[in-house]
Amino acid sequence: MEDQEIIHLFLERSQRAIIETKNKYGAYCRVIARNILFNYSDVEECENDTYLAALDAIPPHLPRKFPVFLGRLTRNIALDKHGYNTAKKRNREFEFMLTELEGCLASPRTVEKEYEAGELANLISQFLYKTEVRARNIFIRRYWYSDSIEDLAVRFNMSSSKVKSILFRTRKKLRAYLDKEGGLPVKREELFREIGSIDDQLIEAAGNCETVKGKRGISKKWIAALVACLVLYSSTSTVLLATEYYKHQSQELYIRYLTAEDMKLEPAEEYDAEKFLRALKSDNEEHVYIAINRLVECFNDPKLRIKALNELKPFVANDNKKIADAAAFGSMFFRKIIKTPIYINWQTAV
Structure with missing residues (x-):
């Protein structure tokens, strides 16, 4: 079923909307949730909550890009559940990913910058549009889709160390850009959530990017x-x-x-x-x-x-x-x- 047909079912408040959404995008939502959460029961609960959140949001919201809309809902719900879980129940890989974002934060001694709703996400979008395409997609795959370093290495046909190097340089540039444009966020969860609100076109492009064909043969x-x-x-x-x-x-x-x-x-x-x-x-x-x-x-x-x-x-x-x-x-x-x-x-x- 086409996305517009599914959205029409949501507008009609039809229960079929959830069934069709699960059939088409269930695996997609589970992957995003699984990259953030630790166990299957949390992932399953997050997926179900995503469908209910979509039912509440449509109407009045009419998503232009339905998979990005669902992914963003899943991501935010999973982040809330991750914060609620105790340390033993948290996904260590995701915790490590959040620590990477700490390099983009302000010093604890700095007065917290108050952003208008969506302002920080708009600044991050502007920065990403100015970033080289490959580095941009790697950044979004890591901090929006929460892909592991190993998955990124496979997808972009490069070593894990190369992926880490690109991410490090991109984070460093992002920090300098935000500092210049008005201030840095203080909390890593805040930054992660704001990255979730970057432009749909950026998210869609990174989601559709295929494995890069390398020029080298197999060693x-x-x-x-x-x-x-x-x-x-x-x-x-x-x-x-x-x-x-x-x-x-x-x-x-x-x-x-x-x-x-x-x-x-x-x-x-x-x-x-x-x-x-x-x-x-x-x-x-x-x-x-x-x-x-x-x-x-x-x-x-x-x-x-x-x-x-x-x-x-x-x-x-x-x-x-x-x-x-x-x-x-x-x-x-x-x-x-x-x-x-x-x-x-x-x-x-x-």
Whole structure:
């Protein structure tokens, strides 16, 4: 359903508005919430609160860019919940990200600058429009979408140290710009919230930016690392490791997948990629996790690797971090292989 049709449902106060919003943007909202919050129950509650907040806001508010509107609601609700949680329940990665913003704050001895509503966000938007596109998108992906340093390194095809360097320089320039234009914020949460109100066009552009294609080929070290990981994933021990992992996760909440035939995923004598593609629809998360890992082995087949890449994409935003990480690795690998094809004989490699 198109965004304008969903907004029309909100205007009619139809309960279908929430259903259609969840169907189209549920995974998107969960990713934003999960980057800020620590556990699944908080993420699920934040997602539901986002739909209710949208129902309250429309009308009178008519969002021009519906996904940005939803992301901003999710972000603010998650930030409030993060502040409410005790230290033990907080997301350490997000806490570390907030400490990065402290370099843009005023000294504790400085008199706090009082901003009009939206004034600080407008200044940050003006600064970002003047910033080089890549540095701008990295900054927004980090401090609006709350992406990890590792995710940014993959998305922009650079090392983690390079990402940190770009972020450091951008924060330094932002601090100088705000200081020159009227003053610095005092609280890091205030700055984070104001970044959430920057122009929709900036947020949308950063959200749509694809992985940057680097000019360099895949280094020998990178190929060796990938091969080593693939050999590990293709071995029988993958099943045992995944089983052991889920034995210790019984107390954690998970959403269920679409009901499908329960499948056995022990390695067969002949590799059957279609079996693992079918297994992605299983309601057994252990099977889904193993199937994602085993699908990486089909990269020698050009047709299958395109199909596998498309099938893995939805799992990158999965609520189960183990499954999401496996899907992210598989997707990253398939994209690199498509750019630089290599061939490995698994019967001799394993």
